[in-house]
Amino acid sequence: xxxxxxxxxxxxxxxxxxxxxxxxxxxxxxxxxxxxxxxxxxxxxxxxxxxxxxxxxxxxxxxxxxxxxxxxxxxxxxxxxxxxxxxxxxxxxxxxxxxxxxxxxxxxxxxxxxxxxxxxxxxxxxxxxxxxxxxxxxxxxxxxxxxxxxxxxxxxxxxxxxxxxxxxxxxxxxxxxxxxxxxxxxxxxxxxxxxxxxxxxxxxxxxxxxxxxxxxxxxxxxxxxxxxxxxxxxxxxxxxxxxxxxxxxxxxxxxxxxxxxxxxxxxxxxxxx
Amino acid sequence: xxxxxxxxxxxxxxxxxxxxxxxxxxxxxxxxxxxxxxxxxxxxxxxxxxxxxxxxxxxxxxxxxxxxxxxxxxxxxxxxxxxxxxxxxxxxxxxxxxxxxxxxxxxxxxxxxxxxxxxxxxxxxxxxxxxxxxxxxxxxxxxxxxxxxxxxxxxxxxxxxxxxxxxxxxxxxxxxxxxxxxxxxxxxxxxxxxxxxxxxxxxxxxxxxxxxxxxxxxxxxxxxxxxxxxxxxxxxxxxxxxxxxxxxxxxxxxxxxxxxxxxxxxxxxxxxx
Amino acid sequence: xxxxxxxxxxxxxxxxxxxxxxxxxxxxxxxxxxxxxxxxxxxxxxxxxxxxxxxxxxxxxxxxxxxxxxxxxxxxxxxxxxxxxxxxxxxxxxxxxxxxxxxxxxxxxxxxxxxxxxxxxxxxxxxxxxxxxxxxxxxxxxxxxxxxxxxxxxxxxxxxxxxxxxxxxxxxxxxxxxxxxxxxxxxxxxxxxxxxxxxxxxxxxxxxxxxxxxxxxxxxxxxxxxxxxxxxxxxxxxxxxxxxxxxxxxxxxxxxxxxxxxxxxxxxxxxxx
Numbered sequence: 001x002x003x004x005x006x007x008x009x010x011x012x013x014x015x016x017x018x019x020x021x022x023x024x025x026x027x028x029x030x031x032x033x034x035x036x037x038x039x040x041x042x043x044x045x046x047x048x049x050x051x052x053x054x055x056x057x058x059x060x061x062x063x064x065x066x067x068x069x070x071x072x073x074x075x076x077x078x079x080x081x082x083x084x085x086x087x088x089x090x091x092x093x094x095x096x097x098x099x100x101x102x103x104x105x106x107x108x109x110x111x112x113x114x115x116x117x118x119x120x121x122x123x124x125x126x127x128x129x130x131x132x133x134x135x136x137x138x139x140x141x142x143x144x145x146x147x148x149x150x151x152x153x154x155x156x157x158x159x160x161x162x163x164x165x166x167x168x169x170x171x172x173x174x175x176x177x178x179x180x181x182x183x184x185x186x187x188x189x190x191x192x193x194x195x196x197x198x199x200x201x202x203x204x205x206x207x208x209x210x211x212x213x214x215x216x217x218x219x220x221x222x223x224x225x226x227x228x229x230x231x232x233x234x235x236x237x238x239x240x241x242x243x244x245x246x247x248x249x250x251x252x253x254x255x256x257x258x259x260x261x262x263x264x265x266x267x268x269x270x271x272x273x
Numbered sequence: 274x275x276x277x278x279x280x281x282x283x284x285x286x287x288x289x290x291x292x293x294x295x296x297x298x299x300x301x302x303x304x305x306x307x308x309x310x311x312x313x314x315x316x317x318x319x320x321x322x323x324x325x326x327x328x329x330x331x332x333x334x335x336x337x338x339x340x341x342x343x344x345x346x347x348x349x350x351x352x353x354x355x356x357x358x359x360x361x362x363x364x365x366x367x368x369x370x371x372x373x374x375x376x377x378x379x380x381x382x383x384x385x386x387x388x389x390x391x392x393x394x395x396x397x398x399x400x401x402x403x404x405x406x407x408x409x410x411x412x413x414x415x416x417x418x419x420x421x422x423x424x425x426x427x428x429x430x431x432x433x434x435x436x437x438x439x440x441x442x443x444x445x446x447x448x449x450x451x452x453x454x455x456x457x458x459x460x461x462x463x464x465x466x467x468x469x470x471x472x473x474x475x476x477x478x479x480x481x482x483x484x485x486x487x488x489x490x491x492x493x494x495x496x497x498x499x500x501x502x503x504x505x506x507x508x509x510x511x512x513x514x515x516x517x518x519x520x521x522x523x524x525x526x527x528x529x530x531x532x533x534x535x536x537x538x539x540x541x542x543x544x545x546x
Numbered sequence: 547x548x549x550x551x552x553x554x555x556x557x558x559x560x561x562x563x564x565x566x567x568x569x570x571x572x573x574x575x576x577x578x579x580x581x582x583x584x585x586x587x588x589x590x591x592x593x594x595x596x597x598x599x600x601x602x603x604x605x606x607x608x609x610x611x612x613x614x615x616x617x618x619x620x621x622x623x624x625x626x627x628x629x630x631x632x633x634x635x636x637x638x639x640x641x642x643x644x645x646x647x648x649x650x651x652x653x654x655x656x657x658x659x660x661x662x663x664x665x666x667x668x669x670x671x672x673x674x675x676x677x678x679x680x681x682x683x684x685x686x687x688x689x690x691x692x693x694x695x696x697x698x699x700x701x702x703x704x705x706x707x708x709x710x711x712x713x714x715x716x717x718x719x720x721x722x723x724x725x726x727x728x729x730x731x732x733x734x735x736x737x738x739x740x741x742x743x744x745x746x747x748x749x750x751x752x753x754x755x756x757x758x759x760x761x762x763x764x765x766x767x768x769x770x771x772x773x774x775x776x777x778x779x780x781x782x783x784x785x786x787x788x789x790x791x792x793x794x795x796x797x798x799x800x801x802x803x804x805x806x807x808x809x810x811x812x813x814x815x816x817x818x819x
Contacts, residue, residue, distance in 0.1 A: 015408045022295040022568040023575055023587050029296055029469035034518050039469065040366065040408040041296050044339040047370035054369060054408060066590040066614070068339070093586065096600060097593035135561045135586040135600060194803065196575035196585065238515055242784055244803025245580050246796040250519040257467065257517025288681045295568040302569055302742035307791050312742065313639065313681040314569050317612040320643035327642060327681060341612070511788055523792040530740065530790025 002268050005213050005223040006261035010036040014211035017055040017080075018204060019043045019073050021063030021092065024197025027253065028059075028204040034257035035227070037208035043069045048076035057085055057211030059204050060111075062103055063092035063136065070103055077111030086114035086210040086217065089165075090203035093136045094118065095125035108163065114210055114217050116159075117168035117203050120144055120152065127159045137193070144171040153182045153273050166221045168206065170199060174229065176222040183222040186269045187229025189236045194245040195252065202228045205256070226268035231255035233267070275541050278486050278496040279534035283309040287484035290328040290353075291477060292316045292346050294336030294365065297470025300526065301332075301477040307530035308500070310481035316342045321349035330358055330484030332477050333380065335373055336365035336409065343376055350384030359387035359483040359490065362438075363476035366409045367391070368398035381436065387483055388494050390441035390476050393417055393425065400432040410466070417444040426455045426546050439494045441479065443472060447502065449495040456495040459542045460502025462509045467518040468525065475501045478529070499541035504528035506540070548814050551759050551769040552807035556582040560757035563601040563626075564750060565589045565619050567609030567638065570743025573799065574605075574750040580803035581773070583754035589615045594622035603631055603757030605750050606657075608649055609638035609682065616649055623657030632660035632756040632763065635711075636749035639682045640664065641671035654709065660756055661767050663714035663749050666690055666698065673705040683739070690717040699728045699819050712767045714752065716745060720775065722768040729768040732815045733775025735782045740791040741798065748774045751802070772814035777801035779813070 015038045018028055025041060032039040042051040045068075052058050058080040060073045080087045089111075091104040104126055107113075116126065119138035144152050153175055156167045161179035169175045174185040192198045206224040213220035235251035243251075259267075288311045293301055298314060305312040315324040318341075325331050331353040333346050353360045362384075364377040377399055380386075389399065392411035417425050426448055429440045434452035442448045447458040465471045479497040486493035508524030516524075561584045564574055571587060578585040588597040591614075598604050604626040606619050626633045635657075637650040650672055653659075662672065665684035690698050699721055702713045707725035715721045720731040738744045752770040759766035781797030805813075 021587070023571050025296050026299060026469060026572060030519055030522065033467045033469060038408055038410060039296075040369070041294070041337050042366075042370070043337065044372060046340065047338070047372035050370040050372075051408075064587050064589060065593070067592065068341075068614075093588075096586070097588070097596040099590060099593035099596075135584060135597075137584060194579045196572060196579060234515075242780075242797075242800060242804060244800030246576055246799035246803070249576065250523065250796065251515075253519035254515060254517030257519070258515060298569050299572060299742060303792055303795065306740045306742060311681060311683060313642070314567070314610050315639070315643070316610060317645060319613065320611070320645035323643040323645075324681075341614075507788075523796065524788075526792035527788060527790030530792070531788060 002223045003261040003265040005220050006264050008212040012212045014056040014208050016057045016207045017052045018059045020061035024200040027197050027201050031201045031253050032204050034253050043072050045072045048072045049079040052076045052079045057207040058087045059207040061090040074110050081112050088115045088207045089113045091118050091122045094122045113165040115166045115221050120169050123169050144173050166218050168221050174225045178218045182273045183270045185225050187226050189232045192232045195249045227264050230267040275496045276534040276538040278493050279537050281485040285485045287329040287481050289330045289480045290325045291332045293334035297473040300470050300474050304474045304526050305477050307526050316345050318345045321345045322352040325349045325352045330480040331360045332480040334363040347383050354385050361388045361480045362386045364391045364395045367395045386438040387490050388439045393442050396442050417446050439491050441494050447498045451491045455546045456543045458498050460499050462505045465505045468522045500537050503540040548769045549807040549811040551766050552810050554758040558758045560602040560754050562603045562753045563598045564605045566607035570746040573743050573747050577747040577799050578750050580799050589618050591618045594618045595625040598622045598625045603753040604633045605753040607636040620656050627658050634661045634753045635659045637664045637668045640668045659711040660763050661712045666715050669715050690719050712764050714767050720771045724764045728819045729816045731771050733772050735778045738778045741795045773810050776813040
């Protein structure tokens with residue numbers, strides 16, 4: 001199944017509009033190219049609705065948020081909704097400041113998201129209005145382990161039901177859930193947390209996977225999460241004893257570039273709960 | 274001839290002012306350093322005229338355009354014109370939104386450009402006020418092939434005549450033309466289109482080549498285009514079966530860093546039409 | 547001594563708030579992760595005081611300065627001062643424009659800095675109100691050599707006395723001085739000047755070292771400068787004849803990632819004057 005989903009990305013080369021932060025934007029562009037999609041970045045309020053209209057998916061990411069671009073996010077999101085394009089939200093750092101929390105809430109009120117992807121702390125802030133966000137990383141009390149997996153799955157399904165969006169919570173174990181079905185994904189490598197922006201890259205990748213598979217949002221999201229984690233495994237296996245997080249960053253994107261749909265089918269490690 | 278042009282860059286280490294997008298700006302800076310030039314990025318209206326004055330060339334790139342920086346572009350461009358510094362325009366995504374098309378037109382009206390470099394779709398938008406821009410990549414109907422090469426050369430010469438700028442249209446075959454002479458360049462590799470910002474990087478590189486060779490704008494532009502394409506060939510030859518577009522990005526910049534003027538002289542593949 | 551300082555960084559994983567330029571911001575984030583710290587980037591005036599409050603250090607960098615973020619820098623700096631968090635200033639390009647010089651001066655008047663790190667031209671502009679800044683690189687007349695080392699050490703100590711900040715002047719020989727003690731550091735490699743943002747990365751790294759060692763600002767800064775230079779040596783030793791400045795960039799960050807406190811202790815080359 002993962003195979004067909006990835007083939008659709010490679011065959012359709014969806015154009016993805018990204019309104020995202022300036023820290024990891026280059027990696028977001030290169031990972032979109034790596035998976036077979038095409039990126040465009042545009043954040044001025046006067047052009048975002050037009051740009052979104054020529055694309056087939058939109059990725060909104062609130063890292064390095066500023067007041068100028070909030071209106072752009074809402075304008076692009078509404079236009080995408082009007083055109084039935086999928087919209088992916090990455091609520092980077094929600095909970096770390098009132099601006100980020102309020103903006104994430106405002107986006108949820110104004111835009112219908114296909115997917116919301118964040119770490120557990122960020123998603124909890126959106127769902128519960130509280131949580132321990134340690135900057136842009138998950139709070140220590142919030143790590144997803146086997147111990148709390150069922151509880152987190154139930155939480156994700158409930159938030160998916162409430163928002164109508166697929167919820168992707170990424171961490172040591174990743175959860176992708178709609179209101180009925182949850183994928184628990186065990187791809188990835190701990191060293192991925194030493195590379196800035198693997199979460200942002202995954203959100204871009206998810207936008208491409210969902211844009212190319214609009215009728216299967218949950219499975220397309222799960223496939224993107226598996227692909228990213230599997231790329232982290234492939235890239236880790238290549239590292240020499242001198243290589244660190246910067247080379248690892250390159251190798252992760254390289255692994256997406258070289259990954260075939262068949263490889264993803266075989267490399268994906270997940271169970272359904 | 275290419276050799277002397279590149280030697281001038283290495284010997285003069287021109288300082289290049291870039292007003293460019295936040296997606297590919299780091300690669301633009303590193304490729305300028307790789308070729309022997311020095312980058313400075315500044316986009317606030319209150320400083321751009323001063324910054325441009327201490328530089329020997331200006332690169333204006335409208336990717337991730339926003340209203341704040343349009344005035345900066347015009348201010349820097351006018352100051353560069355007053356000082357007879359070369360100015361290179363990269364009309365990223367012209368045709369994809371009214372903001373980009375209108376801004377490109379406004380820049381053409383207010384600034385005398387030495388070089389305009391884009392894909393065929395972007396250049397057509399500037400020349401004809403129409404064209405099929407698919408985001409930031411050339412539209413499918415617009416690819417330059419042997420079949421339409423003479424026609425595209427004639428178009429480039431005419432637009433060069435009209436604007437007074439050297440026109441660089443990059444694609445599978447690159448064309449660099451003034452009103453009299455066109456270079457058709459066959460360096461490069463298709464995989465370059467899988468790296469974000471190779472076009473932006475080339476525009477930065479062109480600014481350095483032209484700044485160090487102000488009396489030979491056409492040949493300096495052609496030399497930069499050959500150098501970029503040749504770097505793409507050298508970098509491609511290094512790739513292992515695990516390397517993808519991210520490593521390729523690094524190797525292209527590395528290839529510019531290691532390229533000698535003599536290597537460029539021997540590696541450049543072009544004909545004059 | 548260097549060993550303990552670096553161990554504190556690895557053990558405490560300080561969260562560092564960066565208000566920095568969009569050219570080198572990704573490398574700043576990755577080098578912070580490489581040393582064991584955690585980055586957050588936020589520059590909107592409405593959130594910077596809050597973000598700084600959850601961090602343990604602040605890095606202010608004026609490359610790609612714009613008027614919107616000056617107020618953010620001052621707000622974050624004042625809040626950090628109030629909380630006794632260390633604040634590091636990188637006055638990129640001070641002297642290249644009135645905006646940059648005036649902003650650097652305004653920051654000095656409003657914020658108490660723990661460390662000011664720049665090239666000699668930038669530091670002279672701050673100290674003397676004059677100097678030959680050639681864009682973002684040190685002016686040719688300003689290179690630190692053995693010949694002028696004692697004089698530069700005296701200058702650094704005096705400026706440290708005046709500002710209360712540790713002064714880090716980086717170049718062929720690096721100087722880290724408070725009013726009493728100066729470290730003259732001979733780590734590094736000339737090729738580091740071919741990588742954009744090694745200075746910015748060092749400023750981020752310094753913020754992490756100082757945040758984890760708030761009682762030893764001078765030695766922590768010297769340790770960060772040694773670490774960066776030593777990483778440049780380790781990375782240079784790995785380069786093949788095809789590798790250039792882009793691969794070198796990755797290897798420098800990799801070297802920080804792989805560097806142990808013990809390695810730093812043994813690799814640091816410095817004398818006290």
